[in-house]
Amino acid sequence: MMLSWTEDLALGNDDIDCDHRHAVEAMMRIAAADDPALPALFGAFVTHMREHFERENALMRATGFPARACHEGEHVRVLSLLDSIAADIAAGRLESARDFGRHGGPAWFIDHRNTMDFVTVDYARRQSGR
Ligand SMILES: [Fe+2]
Numbered sequence: 101m102m103l104s105w106t107e108d109l110a111l112g113n114d115d116i117d118c119d120h121r122h123a124v125e126a127m128m129r130i131a132a133a134d135d136p137a138l139p140a141l142f143g144a145f146v147t148h149m150r151e152h153f154e155r156e157n158a159l160m161r162a163t164g165f166p167a168r169a170c171h172e173g174e175h176v177r178v179l180s181l182l183d184s185i186a187a188d189i190a191a192g193r194l195e196s197a198r199d200f201g202r203h204g205g206p207a208w209f210i211d212h213r214n215t216m217d218f219v220t221v222d223y224a225r226r227q228s229g230r
C-alpha cells in the first residue's frame with residue numbers, strides 16, 4: 101500500500117498533522133529502504149512514534165477526552181508491536197519491518213487516523229470552542 105502525505109489526511113490540528121506527515125513519510129522510507137538502511141530508519145520511526153503518541157496522550161489529558169483509555173491503550177499496543185519488530189531487526193530478520201512499512205503500517209495508520217485520532221482532535225476543537 102503506497103501512501104503519501106496529502107492535505108486530505110489533515111485533521112486541522114497543526115501539531116498532530118505535522119506528526120502524521122512525519123509518520124507517513126517515515127513509513128514510506130522504510131518501505132523503500134534497502135537492507136543496510138532499514139534498521140536505522142525503523143529505529144528513528146519507533147522514536148518518533150513514542151513522541152507522537154505522547155503528544156496525543158497529552159492532548160487527551162488536557163481536554164479530558166472521554167475515550168482516552170481506549171486511544172492510549174491502542175498506542176501501547178502499537179508500541180509493543182514496534183518493539184517486537186525492532187527485536188526481529190536486532191536478530192537479523194528484516195522482513196517484518198519491511199512488511200510493516202509496506203502493508204501493516206500504512207493500513208493501521210489510515211484506520212487509526214480515521215477513528216481515534218479524528219475523534220480526539222474533533223473533541224479538542226469543540227472543548228476549545230474553535
Ligand atoms: Fe496519530
Ligand SMILES: [Fe+2]
Pocket residue numbers: 153156171175212216217
Ligand atoms: Fe493516536
